[in-house]
Amino acid sequence: MIVTIDxxxxxGKSSVSSGVARALGVPYVSSGLLYxxxxxxxxxxxxxxxxAPGLLAYLQIHPLRLEPLAGGNRIWQGERELTGELHSxxxxxxxxxxxxxxxxxxxVDAQLRALPSPFVAEGRDMGTNVFPHAGAKFYLTASPHVxxxxxxxxxxxxxxxxxxxxxxxxxxDRVQSAPAPDAVVIDTGPLTLDGVIQTILAQLPE
Ligand code: C5P
Numbered sequence: 001m002i003v004t005i006d007x008x009x010x011x012g013k014s015s016v017s018s019g020v021a022r023a024l025g026v027p028y029v030s031s032g033l034l035y036x037x038x039x040x041x042x043x044x045x046x047x048x049x050x051x052a053p054g055l056l057a058y059l060q061i062h063p064l065r066l067e068p069l070a071g072g073n074r075i076w077q078g079e080r081e082l083t084g085e086l087h088s089x090x091x092x093x094x095x096x097x098x099x100x101x102x103x104x105x106x107x108v109d110a111q112l113r114a115l116p117s118p119f120v121a122e123g124r125d126m127g128t129n130v131f132p133h134a135g136a137k138f139y140l141t142a143s144p145h146v147x148x149x150x151x152x153x154x155x156x157x158x159x160x161x162x163x164x165x166x167x168x169x170x171x172x173d174r175v176q177s178a179p180a181p182d183a184v185v186i187d188t189g190p191l192t193l194d195g196v197i198q199t200i201l202a203q204l205p206e
Contacts, residue, residue, distance in 0.1 A: 001136070002135060003119075003137075003138070004123075010166055013032075013123070014032075020120050020200050022071070024204075025070075026118045028073070028121070030066070037077070039095045055101070068119060096169055109129065112131075132180070136204050148166055
């Protein structure tokens with residue numbers, strides 16, 4: 001079975017997906033890492049981020065490999081691990097431009113659909129576009145302020161700057177971020193990480 005966990009930026013999707021996947025004994029798949037890695041490579045290659053043909057040609061020559069582990073996803077370009085470089089402010093600022101390119105979305109979707117199930121898939125459009133027949137779908141939300149406070153513990157920036165960047169990214173990602181009509185929407189604001197994980201586990205079909 002495939003479980004999808006979508007949601008807005010910094011809503012806790014990765015940590016929640018990892019916890020749910022570990023409880024189920026399956027891997028989780030971070031679609032955002034593929035968009036982030038494509039963005040990093042485009043920036044490093046000096047490409048215009050709107051240049052879909054250039055970006056795809058580059059990705060074909062330098063393919064990416066996503067390693068979907070339950071404890072945390074890793075992503076590689078050949079022998080080089082990119083994982084640690086993908087949550088920078090620079091990648092955050094460019095990733096929505098890359099993710100808006102239909103050609104890049106098709107490239108990510110094909111990689112995700114080729115993965116063997118069962119798994120937990122995490123992103124924006126896992127329950128709508130990529131795995132519409134998933135066995136269970138969830139959508140995480142929280143106010144921008146709560147999300148910025150959480151992210152401030154991971155980034156060397158202050159809460160107002162992070163909050164402004166999150167609001168900007170939410171707006172840019174709005175098209176692909178609508179919840180699936182059959183997704184259970186969870187406001188993670190008042191919940192602990194474990195509280196969100198338990199809420200999801202309690203609603204999974206037998
Ligand atoms: O989930 P995360 O915040 O790491 O995703 C980074 C970016 O990748 C998002 O801001 C969005 O632009 C894009 N994304 C997407 N569709 C997904 C996952 C991520 O458009 N399924």
